[in-house]
Amino acid sequence: MALGFGVVIATGTLLLSLPIASQSGQPVAVIDALFTATSATAVTGLVTVDTQTTYSLFGELVILALIQTGGLGFMTLSTLVALLLGKRITLKERLVMQEAMNQLTVEGVVRLSKYVLIFTLFAEGLGALLLSIRFSSQMPLGQAIYFGIFHAVSAFCNAGFDLFSKSLVDYRGDLLVNMVITLLIIFGGLGFSVVADIYTKRSWKRLSLHSKIVIRTTLLLIVTATVIIFLLEYTNTKSLAPLPLGEKILASYFQAVTPRTAGFNTLVIGDLRPVTLLFITILMFIGASPGSTGGGIKTTTFAAIAVAVWTIIRGNVDIEVFGRRLPRGTVLKALAIAAVSLLLVVTVTGILLITEQADLQMVLFEVTSAFGTVGLSMGLTPKLTTTGKLLITATMFTGRVGPLTLAFAIAQRLGRQGIKHYPEERIIVG
Amino acid sequence: MALGFGVVIATGTLLLSLPIASQSGQPVAVIDALFTATSATAVTGLVTVDTQTTYSLFGELVILALIQTGGLGFMTLSTLVALLLGKRITLKERLVMQEAMNQLTVEGVVRLSKYVLIFTLFAEGLGALLLSIRFSSQMPLGQAIYFGIFHAVSAFCNAGFDLFSKSLVDYRGDLLVNMVITLLIIFGGLGFSVVADIYTKRSWKRLSLHSKIVIRTTLLLIVTATVIIFLLEYTNTKSLAPLPLGEKILASYFQAVTPRTAGFNTLVIGDLRPVTLLFITILMFIGASPGSTGGGIKTTTFAAIAVAVWTIIRGNVDIEVFGRRLPRGTVLKALAIAAVSLLLVVTVTGILLITEQADLQMVLFEVTSAFGTVGLSMGLTPKLTTTGKLLITATMFTGRVGPLTLAFAIAQRLGRQGIKHYPEERIIVG
Ligand SMILES: [K+]
Ligand SMILES: [K+]
Numbered sequence: 001m002a003l004g005f006g007v008v009i010a011t012g013t014l015l016l017s018l019p020i021a022s023q024s025g026q027p028v029a030v031i032d033a034l035f036t037a038t039s040a041t042a043v044t045g046l047v048t049v050d051t052q053t054t055y056s057l058f059g060e061l062v063i064l065a066l067i068q069t070g071g072l073g074f075m076t077l078s079t080l081v082a083l084l085l086g087k088r089i090t091l092k093e094r095l096v097m098q099e100a101m102n103q104l105t106v107e108g109v110v111r112l113s114k115y116v117l118i119f120t121l122f123a124e125g126l127g128a129l130l131l132s133i134r135f136s137s138q139m140p141l142g143q144a145i146y147f148g149i150f151h152a153v154s155a156f157c158n159a160g161f162d163l164f165s166k167s168l169v170d171y172r173g174d175l176l177v178n179m180v181i182t183l184l185i186i187f188g189g190l191g192f193s194v195v196a197d198i199y200t201k202r203s204w205k206r207l208s209l210h211s212k213i214v215i216r217t218t219l220l221l222i223v224t225a226t227v228i229i230f231l232l233e234y235t236n237t238k239s240l241a242p243l244p245l246g247e248k249i250l251a252s253y254f255q256a257v258t259p260r261t262a263g264f265n266t267l268v269i270g271d272l273r274p275v276t277l278l279f280i281t282i283l284m285f286i287g288a289s290p291g292s293t294g295g296g297i298k299t300t301t302f303a304a305i306a307v308a309v310w311t312i313i314r315g316n317v318d319i320e321v322f323g324r325r326l327p328r329g330t331v332l333k334a335l336a337i338a339a340v341s342l343l344l345v346v347t348v349t350g351i352l353l354i355t356e357q358a359d360l361q362m363v364l365f366e367v368t369s370a371f372g373t374v375g376l377s378m379g380l381t382p383k384l385t386t387t388g389k390l391l392i393t394a395t396m397f398t399g400r401v402g403p404l405t406l407a408f409a410i411a412q413r414l415g416r417q418g419i420k421h422y423p424e425e426r427i428i429v430g
Numbered sequence: 431m432a433l434g435f436g437v438v439i440a441t442g443t444l445l446l447s448l449p450i451a452s453q454s455g456q457p458v459a460v461i462d463a464l465f466t467a468t469s470a471t472a473v474t475g476l477v478t479v480d481t482q483t484t485y486s487l488f489g490e491l492v493i494l495a496l497i498q499t500g501g502l503g504f505m506t507l508s509t510l511v512a513l514l515l516g517k518r519i520t521l522k523e524r525l526v527m528q529e530a531m532n533q534l535t536v537e538g539v540v541r542l543s544k545y546v547l548i549f550t551l552f553a554e555g556l557g558a559l560l561l562s563i564r565f566s567s568q569m570p571l572g573q574a575i576y577f578g579i580f581h582a583v584s585a586f587c588n589a590g591f592d593l594f595s596k597s598l599v600d601y602r603g604d605l606l607v608n609m610v611i612t613l614l615i616i617f618g619g620l621g622f623s624v625v626a627d628i629y630t631k632r633s634w635k636r637l638s639l640h641s642k643i644v645i646r647t648t649l650l651l652i653v654t655a656t657v658i659i660f661l662l663e664y665t666n667t668k669s670l671a672p673l674p675l676g677e678k679i680l681a682s683y684f685q686a687v688t689p690r691t692a693g694f695n696t697l698v699i700g701d702l703r704p705v706t707l708l709f710i711t712i713l714m715f716i717g718a719s720p721g722s723t724g725g726g727i728k729t730t731t732f733a734a735i736a737v738a739v740w741t742i743i744r745g746n747v748d749i750e751v752f753g754r755r756l757p758r759g760t761v762l763k764a765l766a767i768a769a770v771s772l773l774l775v776v777t778v779t780g781i782l783l784i785t786e787q788a789d790l791q792m793v794l795f796e797v798t799s800a801f802g803t804v805g806l807s808m809g810l811t812p813k814l815t816t817t818g819k820l821l822i823t824a825t826m827f828t829g830r831v832g833p834l835t836l837a838f839a840i841a842q843r844l845g846r847q848g849i850k851h852y853p854e855e856r857i858i859v860g
Contacts, residue, residue, distance in 0.1 A: 353705040360791035
């Protein structure tokens with residue numbers, strides 16, 4: 001899986017380094033081409049060079065293809081190609097796909113791939129249509145359609161790449177653009193299995209525990225984040241204060257959705273208050289849901305830890321949620337993912353504090369954005385040193401590949417029983 | 431327990447607000463007296479007003495008494511008083527003491543109290559003697575003895591209060607002072623049960639799992655931190671660069687020991703590099719060992735999580751350390767402590783980012799220092815608004831009382847339910 005992404009990124013870097021990919025005809029520096037290719041394939045959206053002014057139409061299409069490949073996942077795409085060519089999928093291939101798509105069971109993986117294709121085409125098509133209609137009043141029809149497709153794909157894949165050089169700040173008060181983009185982000189971030197579950201079950205009660213946790217956590221995070229951002233920024237003259245009430249609410253909602261892990265913004269991130277930036281950093285760390293186009297430690301990891309901690313504080317033993325008991329192995333797995341992710345973010349932040357001229361808040365924000373494949377930026381990324389660019393590139397790659405791979409490795413191994421059993425002995429913690 | 435601390439702090443605040451406690455005769459502001467009393471009782475060492483120049487000898491003695499009370503723990507002290515008065519300790523009282531002293535079993539709690547008294551008097555007495563000898567070459571004998579006692583108690587109780595107005599910066603190269611202070615800090619921070627375990631067993635093999643983990647983690651953290659701080663600050667012209675090699679090493683070692691959770695410093699904290707400050711913030715969050723005079727989430731909590739994560743990544747099921755199996759309940763308890771502590775630190779940091787004029791690094795450092803009852807400061811505490819002082823006061827109090835209380839509530843409840851569901855997890859060997 002990591003290898004697949006690596007090949008895609010290498011190809012992307014090569015193509016983006018070609019003179020034909022550059023707007024000016026002067027080839028883009030290899031380090032920036034690598035950064036762009038990784039950012040696109042990892043559906044992050046951080047950029048060291050501005051997409052629209054730096055790259056030609058060819059370059060932009062390469063980026064779009066990388067986004068779609070990275071968003072759907074390399075294995076899903078190859079499976080679809082195989083299906084389209086009429087090839088039979090072997091069990092071994094299904095197992096690999098199970099890993100790549102981060103599913104609990106191998107059954108239905110092929111069927112899921114078909115759902116993925118249909119759902120992706122439907123969502124991106126509808127989004128592109130609506131956005132194109134909106135854009136057509138501001139630009140030539142051909143460009144409007146191209147912009148509609150590019151931003152619909154970028155939103156659904158939670159990539160956050162834009163062609164406006166300042167994200168969607170100009171559409172801050174535009175209800176249609178806000179709704180289309182956020183719905184694409186949210187559905188892209190739920191994970192395909194959840195969408196398939198909703199589509200086939202059509203009843204809350206019959207949904208899998210996984211789907212219920214994903215939906216409940218996603219809703220809770222969006223509503224809470226909207227309220228908190230609204231309250232924190234209400235009097236900030238650089239962000240919400242000058243806007244009418246409706247636009248205040250709309251902008252709060254948009255900025256609440258986008259850290260997990262889309263990366264578009266309608267407010268200028270650098271103008272937000274320090275406390276809001278800290279809050280957004282936490283949202284970016286949590287991220288989207290498993291098996292989706294989004295990154296982060298994932299909503300279910302966050303939920304498992306939250307439920308477990310709440311259970312322990314209340315003094316219960318069984319970690320229960322929605323009338324089901326979470327296996328302790330799942331909670332320990334969530335702990336491992338969160339701890340390793342935190343270690344990664346803090347370590348990279350520490351190194352960048354040495355190599356870059358920026359304070360903790362800015363560095364932590366940028367690193368979390370890269371790890372969560374979010375793409376929001378306080379403005380540090382374009383100013384990064386070469387070391388910084390390489391480190392952020394590696395962080396984006398790990399953010400997209402690592403948690404998935406790690407999670408699978410853990411899940412697979414947890415099933416195997418230990419051979420030696422030592423006697424238990426308690427220790428005092430805390 | 432929280433009530434006991436509350437009463438002690440209230441009494442301390444009252445005494446420190448008296449005109450007699452003030453150097454100038456003008457009573458200290460109540461908010462600052464409250465801050466000082468909480469800081470002393472919670473053995474933190476953060477100060478809004480300078481100890482030596484603000485308080486009279488009477489005020490300093492009140493602070494010293496608060497430190498000793500807070501360091502030994504309210505319950506330990508009352509138990510000792512009861513023992514000295516020849517009263518019989520009932521089982522109920524022993525259970526309360528078990529909570530207060532954060533012990534696994536009720537047996538030996540009374541015996542432990544005696545060890546605590548003897549060990550404390552011995553360590554503080556020896557430390558005071560050595561420090562007094564050193565100080566006597568620089569000040570009148572009476573003052574040298576007083577300073578020796580004050581700083582020995584402050585070091586052993588991990589309080590970090592000093593009478594030099596700039597901590598121990600003047601003794602940066604003094605081997606005797608460095609060694610006495612750090613050894614007092616380390617032994618005070620091991621936890622009394624570990625010291626008693628070492629004293630009675632006198633063999634690594636026969637030590638309890640708890641003692642082994644505490645000793646190994648403490649050593650590992652001190653050595654690693656010394657090396658990391660040495661490397662990070664080696665070329666910093668404001669800290670290590672101008673010093674001879676021996677003093678570089680000594681200062682690195684001192685600054686590696688003190689964040690967990692003593693609070694003395696021989697380098698000016700505000701002059702350290704951002705990456706070093708981030709690293710020290712992590713050390714402060716980890717803190718000392720359970721049942722000690724130190725704060726933080728505790729070494730065993732950190733070790734339990736680290737071992738669990740490593741186990742899960744390697745794909746094993748049994749969480750093993752030193753040939754023993756850690757109960758999953760212990761790991762989940764550690765997770766709860768770490769998660770609740772992180773939530774507390776981040777929330778208070780967020781609020782202070784609104785109320786104070788300071789950046790994330792400075793606020794996070796100060797809040798973690800308060801939570802871990804460390805007392806290291808980048809200089810924000812004296813400049814805090816009244817809201818900020820109240821919040822930091824509450825954080826110090828929670829840091830000293832909360833994790834202990836929470837841990838007990840969890841331990842008691844996990845144990846009670848555990849008998850029903852997982853009787854095998856109750857087995858304690860060693
Ligand atoms: K993104
Ligand atoms: K302290």
